[in-house]
Amino acid sequence: MKRQVQPQFVLPISTADGEFVAGYSHAGLCHLSFPTPQTGRAAGSGPVPSRVLGWHRLTSAAVTRALAGQPTGKLPPLDLSAGTEFQQAVWRALGEITLGNTKSYGELARRLRKPKALRAVGGACGANPVPVLLPCHRVLAANGRLGGFSGGLGWKRRLLGREGVSWVEPSPAR
DNA sequence: AGTTCGGACCGTT
């Protein structure tokens, strides 16, 4: 059961690391994307409700602080309804990993009482609609190895580094 | 010590 929740309002977030883009539904923040080479698309449809503007202020501040390796502070309501039950469970668990700490995919799977679903956990992390704020970058492979990252490993290294976390680089071969 | 291989396992498309 998956639903397609298209963001109704799309607003930019300019940071020192580039322009992020936040998408909102009527229920809250439902999408956050990393800066892309081609930026600027203001795909806003119609006037933006003040309630959404308020959410966006929270999102902007949270992203800026997260990029600086600081606590995000208050977050806007998150609309995770686009995900399956399993994905939403993983995403909620992501929110419990505090700043500067990490968990492995296997540990997350165990926490969800599905110890053998560690691979599926990886997939769910990759489908995280709100990266950075839901800290999927704090999920490493076993033994402290870096693991993967949908947004590009460069971002994972950058985010972890700014939080003071150390990791083990993957072996050069592949 | 480190590295490669191969199977096992789960949710998603």
Add this chain to the structure above:
DNA sequence: AACGGTCCGAACT
């Protein structure tokens, strides 16, 4: 039916 942001042990170097 096939693929992953995996893991573990075994068999190598």
